[in-house]
Amino acid sequence: MARDLAIDLGTANTLVYMKGRGIVLNEPSVIALNRQTGEVLATGLAAWQMIGRTPGYIVAVRPLRGGAITDFEITERMIRLLLQRVGVSRFTRPKVVICVPSAITEVERRAVTDAARRAGAADANLIEQPMAAAIGADLPIDEPVGNMVIDIGGGTSETAVISLGGIVALEAVRVGSFDIDNAIQNHVRREHGIAIGERTAEEIKKKIGSADPTPDEAQAEVRGRDMMTGLPKTVLLTPEEIRVAIEDVVSSIVASVVRCLAKAPPELSQDFLVRGMYLVGGGGLLRGLKQRIARETQVPVKMSTVPLEAVVLGAGHVIEHYDKLRGMFMGARR
């Protein structure tokens, strides 16, 4: 008998929760393929380590962008391998709940459920990421009070107001921490004339990236390829210039939070001033983002205790109470 699964199919990472067991897999959403034969060479962490460092015949790709499937076939193969790794075989077909961004289209939704079914799931249902995040972050969403959750992922940022087990207001933008990495890559190329890879850009973000000035600021040395000479070169980056470089992305995220606040009914709005908003997702770990959102909205912002696992934890709770919570699935009648 297969144990049912909850999957947080993120643009950056994929997490799998197994019913009765907890989180059994947490790896980057990357797959490495042999370009000539199409064979899968590695998935997850092993494939992520190959990004930007592969010979011509290997390609390491992220099959999801902006929370949506960009390559159906590769995503299906990735899900199949993930399911195999957690013990799913052709004889044990589990029910699967998959977390997806609320902003994806009907076609994109169908692509995810079809990929999961073809990969070995007996039944595949979708749940909105902010709802799963609110459950996983342990917010009192069963009460008639305003709970606000901001989920900043690799490809999407979603803000939702939740009360009595349902979404009251929602705002989503297809902007996330990968856009911050891209902005850093572009800045270093434009201002310093050196090319850097996406993993280096991510390291810079983690080291000195910030949305607001912070007390512990330091410079960072970055190595890349000089665009003029083609030779390796080292430059020194400051937190101020990175802040300027990522400003467009950060302000776009903050603006979506403001729009969601504006959509909330007044009775729930007053709850936020007391209870605050909860930040989840890897993108929420950007230094100074919590302070920046709090400053611009005048509402306290708290970081979830499980920012990276909140979404899969919420979906895991739904799979544990599948029959009682099936009304939460996207497309289900409430």
Add this chain to the structure above:
Amino acid sequence: MTTALIIGAAVLIVLAGVLLAMRRRRANLDPVAAFQRHIDALSPQARRPTVNRVQELDEGRRGADPRTDDDGA
């Protein structure tokens, strides 16, 4: 005699099954009961086992491997 008992027991089991299914169906159709079950399943008490299970797993993982993953999700 034995055959009658077996048949009687089988009929009782089938009847109990039908009654149970009817009760469940009625509970599912009742919107108030369905909403209450939905809300109850989201209560902190109902969520506690899920959260605890993950915390236990996390503590076990940290004990076995000191690395931490802070990659974006």
